[in-house]
Amino acid sequence: MAEPVLIVGGGPAGMALALALRQQGVKARIVDARPRGAARDDARILALSHGSRLILENLGVWGAIPHTPIETIHISHAGGLGRTLIRATEENVPALGYVLAAGDLAAALDQSVAATDIVYTDNTPAPESPEAALTVHAEGRIDAAADLKTRDYGQHAVICSARPAAPHGGMAWERFTPAGPVAFLPWRDEYAVVLTCPATDSERIAAADDETFRALLQQRFGPRVKVASVGPRHVYPLGLRVRQNPVGERAVWIGNAAQTLHPVAGQGFNLALRDIADLADTLTDAGDPGDPRLLARYASRRRLDRAATVGFTDGLVRLFSNDIAPLRHLRGAGLLVLDLFPPARSFLARRMMFGARGW
Numbered sequence: 001m002a003e004p005v006l007i008v009g010g011g012p013a014g015m016a017l018a019l020a021l022r023q024q025g026v027k028a029r030i031v032d033a034r035p036r037g038a039a040r041d042d043a044r045i046l047a048l049s050h051g052s053r054l055i056l057e058n059l060g061v062w063g064a065i066p067h068t069p070i071e072t073i074h075i076s077h078a079g080g081l082g083r084t085l086i087r088a089t090e091e092n093v094p095a096l097g098y099v100l101a102a103g104d105l106a107a108a109l110d111q112s113v114a115a116t117d118i119v120y121t122d123n124t125p126a127p128e129s130p131e132a133a134l135t136v137h138a139e140g141r142i143d144a145a146a147d148l149k150t151r152d153y154g155q156h157a158v159i160c161s162a163r164p165a166a167p168h169g170g171m172a173w174e175r176f177t178p179a180g181p182v183a184f185l186p187w188r189d190e191y192a193v194v195l196t197c198p199a200t201d202s203e204r205i206a207a208a209d210d211e212t213f214r215a216l217l218q219q220r221f222g223p224r225v226k227v228a229s230v231g232p233r234h235v236y237p238l239g240l241r242v243r244q245n246p247v248g249e250r251a252v253w254i255g256n257a258a259q260t261l262h263p264v265a266g267q268g269f270n271l272a273l274r275d276i277a278d279l280a281d282t283l284t285d286a287g288d289p290g291d292p293r294l295l296a297r298y299a300s301r302r303r304l305d306r307a308a309t310v311g312f313t314d315g316l317v318r319l320f321s322n323d324i325a326p327l328r329h330l331r332g333a334g335l336l337v338l339d340l341f342p343p344a345r346s347f348l349a350r351r352m353m354f355g356a357r358g359w
């Protein structure tokens with residue numbers, strides 16, 4: 001074998017894995033189809049969990065990423081009673097999560113990779129038949145797979161920044177509406193907004209002038225936050241695509257190449273980081289990182305967390321993105337239960353912070 005590990009895709013998942021493997025004594029090389037640094041232009045704003053912070057701290061990149069802490073999460077749904085508040089103080093963590101720019105995350109990872117002996121070859125698509133002991137796919141998408149599970153929610157995300165009329169105080173808002181969820185994440189002194197809308201409407205909504213879009217956002221979100229102004233919009237198609245088995249012959253799929261999720265619960269990159277931490281741990285000091293027994297062990301370690309996170313995200317979108325009356329009452333009851341029973345709330349908070357391992 002020419003080399004131990006080849007990572008195809010130098011986005012955040014690929015770069016984080018290269019750093020994690022290096023810590024565990026495994027040599028990896030990255031190839032990416034785009035020019036190096038392209039990921040710094042990613043316009044997405046991500047909510048990362050406390051567990052993800054710990055992983056990024058361990059990789060030595062957290063300190064270089066500007067972030068805004070989430071102190072409280074307010075969850076509600078349009079057209080019904082019931083709401084719940086999850087507080088960092090109740091969960092005994094400094095923050096429930098952190099909001100950061102995907103571009104800043106990529107820049108910090110790239111800087112750390114550049115400070116090591118990890119080879120990053122850009123402008124180079126994956127070789128046809130890699131000669132590495134293990135090829136890790138981190139291409140950020142799943143084109144095809146024999147065991148592919150997909151769901152088309154018929155929704156797109158319109159993302160933008162929004163300036164609130166009053167300071168946000170570290171509060172994140174998740175509001176479920178029949179047209180899809182709306183998230184307001186505290187980011188610097190603004191909100192990063194993810195507005196989900198029917199796929200057929202997204203381009204028209206995003207192209208509306210600022211005042212028309214602001215009014216629509218306000219109407220979809222309701223009166224709890226007054227939106228003073230909005231920034232430029234970007235559209236992302238949403239869906240669920242999951243490669244059920246994340247390993248193959250001398251191959252592993254991680255990050256969005258293993259599972260692409262709806263951003264409703266902000267789980268995509270959080271799950272990717274847990275994949276990465278477990279893969280690096282499984283391959284610690286491995287003589288042959290492509291050994292099928294090691295790959296099977298990795299797949300088995302990831303089974304519960306992957307299935308639970310995919311199921312949780314998918315269930316949330318389907319339960320909350322409709323206007324069927326019995327479901328509306330069920331949603332209200334669910335939010336009320338969460339609000340009245342701290343253990344149930346804590347369960348949800350820990351699941352969101354640490355994945356299935358947090359339980």
Ligand SMILES: Cc1cc2nc3c(=O)[nH]c(=O)nc-3n(C[C@H](O)[C@H](O)[C@H](O)COP(=O)(O)OP(=O)(O)OC[C@H]3O[C@@H](n4cnc5c(N)ncnc54)[C@H](O)[C@@H]3O)c2cc1C
Nearest residue numbers: 009011012013033047126139140255256263266268269270
């Ligand atoms: C609107 C939206 C909001 C989101 N919000 C959150 C959130 O709040 N929290 C969260 O945790 N996650 C969130 N996510 C998910 C998160 O953005 C992704 O999980 C993350 O960006 C995936 O990183 P990645 O490295 O797997 O893929 P990418 O960032 O797509 O990187 C893939 C890399 O592979 C390269 N590549 C592709 N094909 C090839 C090839 N054939 N050969 C070589 N290189 C190749 C590409 O050039 C690219 O650099 C959100 C997603 C969306 C759409």
